[in-house]
Amino acid sequence: MNILVLNSSGRTELSVSRKLVAELVTELLAQSAEARITYRDVAAGVPCVDDLLISGLYIPQEQRTAEQRQALAFSDELVAEVQAADVLVIGTPIYNFGIPAALKAWLDQIVRAGVTFAFAENGYEGLLTGKKAYLVVTSGAVEAGSSLDHATPYLRLILGFIGITDVEIISACQLSMLGEQPISAAMDAIHHLQTVG
Template sequence: MNVLVVNSSGRTDQSVSRKLVAELVAELVAQHPGLRIAYRDVAAGIPCVDDVMISGLYIPQEQRTAEQRQALRLSDQLVGEVQAADILVIGAPIYNFGIPAALKAWFDQIVRAGLTFAFLENGYTGLLHGKKVYLVVTSGAVEIGSSLDHATPYLRLLLGFIGLTDVEIISAAQLSLFGELPIGAAEDVIRHIHALA
């Protein structure tokens, strides 16, 4: 089975979300040593959608110019990583009540008509199914599920839009208020993860 690990924290050594993501991956590997792990650090840089990319999105691949194909190359690669994954582990610290800009840029690259969702006569349907998603969400002051949390509902919406509905949230929230306690609670959840058959 394949696991795709997506980190989005702008911090490295001091990142709680990265620490918890690493612990979750270690737990999954301990339970299932044959897992293949792929990593994508979106904080290292994901380009924003631009005119050239948009102009190539809605025309057949064979009609795209060389410039359009180049503009979509990373997007195609990112979509391929998600399609190949059986499990996604996404680290998402809450910045200013929402998700990091780098994570939004990643979603903008992978939400693709014909690849991860399809238009229907009266709406749309997600094309990615049968995958488990773990969202590792951290915050300094925002309570997960409160009216100030615009991150987790948005992430569930985006994931559901592309067909990923088996989503489990592991949170360490309000770290500036409660210190290490939320981290310990999240680590306890991770120790009791039994996600795979």
Template sequence: MNALVVNSSGRTEYSVSRQLVAELMTELEIKHPDLHVHYRDVAAGMPYVNDLMIAGFYTPVDARSADQTQALAFSDLLVQELKAADMLIIGVPIYNFSIPAALKAWIDLIARAGLTFSFSADGPMGLLHDKKAYLVVASGGVEVGSPYDMATPYLRQVLGFVGITDVEIISADQLNLLGEQPIGSAREAIQRIHAIV
């Protein structure tokens, strides 16, 4: 069984989302000793979609130029990491009501027509099925699930768009208002996890 862990906090120290992701992974590895984990830290740097990439997206593989192929190589790698995973764990701090820019850049690179979704007569269809996703969310002031939370509905939408509909949210929100209590609640949620898929 394979897991892909995507951390997106701009902080490497004192990051609540990173700490809770680490605790979740410890729990999952205890419960599933056969779990193989791949880590992707998007905060370390993600390219933004550009003209060359977009041209490559809409060009058949065998017709792409060498420059287009090179421009899409990293996106192809990210897609393969996601396709290989049975489980996706995303660490998400809420920045200005939404997700970090680096996480949005990752999403733009993995949302690929023909690879992670396809078009049909009924509209777009996700191609990534039978995957479980955990969103480990931390916020200073935003209450997860409130009208101010634009992060978790967006992530549910985009994951569903690529076919990942089994999404569980573990949140430590309103930390600036509530202190350590939300972290304790998130840890309790982690302890209640029993099944991956």
């Protein structure tokens, strides 16, 4: 089993989402000691989509300039990580009702026509099927699943768009109001996961 682990919190040592992601990875490794893990800290920097990248996306590979190929190289690397993964673990705080900009930049790099989704007869077809995603979601005040939570619905939508429809949410939200209780509940959910694969 290949596991891709993404952290997007701007915090490091004090990040609750990073702490819970680490606990989830430990649990997944306990279930599958042979698992191979790839770590990607998107908060460390993912370039935003720009004109050079966009122009390279919509022409055949053999017609791309050296600059366009270079602009696409990082996107290709990120896509390859997702394609190789059986399981994605995505840690995200809720910032201003949505996901961090770094996580959005990562999504913009991997959602690619003809690569991770295709234009189909009746709309679109996700090409990254057969994968499981865990969303580890934290917040200071917003309750996951509430009308103010625009992070988890968006992540379900965009992951489903590229074919990843088996999505499980582990949340520790409203930490500024509820203290440690949501963290304990999230830890309990992690320790009672159904066996993967």
